[in-house]
Amino acid sequence: MRLEQLRVRGLRCLSDADLALGAGINVFIGDNGAGKTSVLEAAFLLSHARSFRSGAKEALLQRGAAGLSIFAELRHDDERRVRLGLGRNGSRWEARVDGESVAIGQLVRDCAVVCFEPGSHALIAGAAEERRRYLDWGVFHVEQLFLPAWRRYQRALKQRNSLLRSGDFITDALLEPWEAELTQAGSLIDAQRQAYLELLRPRLAAEVAELLPELGDIELRYKRGWGEGRELAEELRSQRGRDIARGHTTLGVHRADWSLAFERAPLREHLSRGQEKLTALACVLAQATLFAERRGEWPIVALDDLASELDATHQASVVRRLTAAGAQVLLTGTELPSALQSVPAQVFHVEQGTIAPLL
Ligand SMILES: Nc1ncnc2c1ncn2[C@@H]1O[C@H](COP(=O)(O)OP(=O)(O)OP(=O)(O)O)[C@@H](O)[C@H]1O
Ligand SMILES: [Mg+2]
Missing domain, CATH: 1.20.1050.90 (RecF/RecN/SMC, N-terminal domain)
Incomplete structure (x- = not known):
């Protein structure tokens, strides 16, 4: 499965980000604090209704924002398309699938994101x-x-x-x-x-x-x-x-x-x-x-800060493995990891909560 469109509003430093994602490897590059992990967090929220980062759910809501919302168009491998939404207004979380209000359990059943990130060794x-x-x-x-x-x-x-x-x-x-x-x-x-x-x-x-x-x-x-x-x-x-x-x-x-x-x-x-x-x-x-x-x-695979977590050989091995599987990958880094220099990827530049594709 893969996310084709992802729109995030009011999540941490992402006031309003709208992305068209590639089917294979998507790389988010930017300085520390730019908002890269927040993009992965948005995708993960659709699949788990919680963040992979520890801390209160309150911290997800952008300071000063009235609400938080994440919309995505998900395409399954059998070409079935599903529109997913998760939002928080006031103290209530609401989930939507194809425009219908649903229980959070149904949303997270439709969308599957696995994540490897700096906190994963806690597993x-x-x-x-x-x-x-x-x-x-x-x-x-x-x-x-x-x-x-x-x-x-x-x-x-x-x-x-x-x-x-x-x-x-x-x-x-x-x-x-x-x-x-x-x-x-x-x-x-x-x-x-x-x-x-x-x-x-x-x-x-x-x-x-x-x-x-x-x-x-x-x-x-x-x-x-x-x-x-x-x-x-x-x-x-x-x-x-x-x-x-x-x-x-x-x-x-x-x-x-x-x-x-x-x-x-x-x-x-x-x-x-x-x-x-x-x-x-x-x-x-x-x-x-x-x-x-x-x-x-x-499932969609999120890899946060891969280059700071693994040595070059292991990075290359993971990238090879996921490319061969045909998985959609969302990966972040402060620069393009060496393992990706000869692999086709959709690269995005992230700066102060603004995300732009690099052509
Ligand atoms: N609730 C919030 N409201 C507004 N801004 C926030 C909130 N929570 C975090 N931030 C800011 O949003 C940004 C979040 O960045 P994120 O963790 O996505 O950065 P990153 O690009 O992954 O950085 P790094 O390379 O350091 O991992 C930071 O600048 C942080 O200070
Ligand atoms: Mg980060």
Whole structure:
């Protein structure tokens, strides 16, 4: 799939930017603070309804602007065209597909953007939440039943947590229905995550062999968030005392995590910062490959500041890989990366929030 038109208003320093994007590699070049990452952020917002940069969503809204909006014309590989819109007016976010107001879940199902950026090493070295998000994005795009199960689980979790904090009013009878709901929805989520990781494993091994051959084979480990071989309902029941003391639910799919161990770097601490980044990139590319196999088209690939993240050899290898796949790529840099000097690309110059194509 690819974005043909992208119009961004009121996002960070982009007051009103209107771009016709190329089908292959698009490069955004400009000085620090020019607004390059903000362009990638706009595309990513359509696909995730959140930014890849940490910090409050409030910071996205241009200072002094009344609202923020992103419009895009997306073309699928089967030539189907979809008009996408995401906007914020006051405190409300609104999504549109082909002019119709829709739930955000529908917008993000239509548009898929994967992103590798300076914060991506957090996927390897950061908190479990990052890894769960990565995993769930993948499951969400290949498994229709994931989102309803995830919503049911979140609702039940919220209810159980507020009961845990309700002091004297709490009884086993009040907790039981929510624990049953957590168990039902949680078991489905866990099964879908495991099935997804099974599919991901060989793709990940292939990407790692390409990017980090010196580290040997890779092992992907998954922790589902409660004791192996035990029923979640049983675990929740036996942990009630502890959960009341802590004021939240300490077991369940919301505590799941996964990790990678290399044959020649068994501990995460054995990886250099660059190797962490390459591992994160391998995860992003493996997820994109699996998406392409399941959905019949590549997601859009955003690469922020590629030249400052990877050495020249790895940059060239990624560019080759994505060109061969025929993916649309949105890439930023303070100058044209050497890997792109002999590759056809649509180049844009970005300066103080203004974007102009270089012919
Ligand atoms: N809410 C906001 N309102 C207005 N301007 C903002 C807001 N948030 C950030 N900015 C400004 O917008 C610009 C954002 O730039 P962005 O991060 O896209 O730059 P960049 O070209 O990627 O820079 P770098 O090369 O340093 O990564 C910066 O100048 C920043 O100060
Ligand atoms: Mg940037």
